[in-house]
Amino acid sequence: MNLGILTLRISLPGCASLKEKRQRMRGMHQRYGRNPAVAVCESADRDRLETSEWTFVVVKPTAPEVESLCNEIEDKVQRTVDGRVMETTREML
Template sequence: MHIGILTLHISLPGCQSLKEKRQRMGGLHERFGRNPAVAVCESGELDRLEASEWTFVAVATSIPRVEALLAEIEEKIQRTVDGRVMEATREIL
């Protein structure tokens, strides 16, 4: 088994409330948590309105599959979240 960790730092310019922050992040738990090979959590910037940090852990039997899962997550977030990915870090264990 191989494990990959993707951490995304997302800027949410103009965000005025925690409620708006949750709406703009668009239910990442529900979207990515359905996949049994992926775990997701909001891992930082919990109290900042204009920023959010999310970590995704993917598990698969091969490194290329782990990398594909993480790439798919990052691409989908860049397309669907009302914010801008400022930094993305990946680690394969």
């Protein structure tokens, strides 16, 4: 099995409250956590209004499959989240 860790730091300009932040980031667990090959969590900046950091752990039989799923997650986050991905970190184990 191959394991990949994808961490995305997302900027949420103009976010005025934690409630608004939760609304803008809502569905991250539902969208990505349904896949049995993916674990997802908000890994940092939980109390900061204008940023959010999310980490995805991807497990697949081959490294290309892990890389492909990480690419898919990153692309989908960029399209669906009301914010901007500012930093992406990937680690393959």
